[in-house]
Amino acid sequence: MWRKTYLSFLIGLLLSTSIILNLNHFLPLDVDVKLLVGYILGFLIWAGLMSYFFCFEKTKKPALQCLSVLTFSLVLNVLIKLGVVA
Numbered sequence: 127m128w129r130k131t132y133l134s135f136l137i138g139l140l141l142s143t144s145i146i147l148n149l150n151h152f153l154p155l156d157v158d159v160k161l162l163v164g165y166i167l168g169f170l171i172w173a174g175l176m177s178y179f180f181c182f183e184k185t186k187k188p189a190l191q192c193l194s195v196l197t198f199s200l201v202l203n204v205l206i207k208l209g210v211v212a
Contacts, residue, residue: 133189134176134185134188137196138175140196141175141195142168142172148202149167175192178192
């Protein structure tokens, strides 16, 4: 139980942060609105991912699924920072 909690906490935190960074890059809003949207959506994504982990008996399947999405999101973040993606 604790293992699932720690794993879901860390992966959920990393994945929600990475997704919100991607989203904020493409939103045509002011900085203060982006921060508010990022704060609210980041918390909701993080809480949803933690709940998602507890839908499964084992941690392997949700961890692999979330890590694959995290890898894609991190690659997209790097491409955005390098200027490859507008």
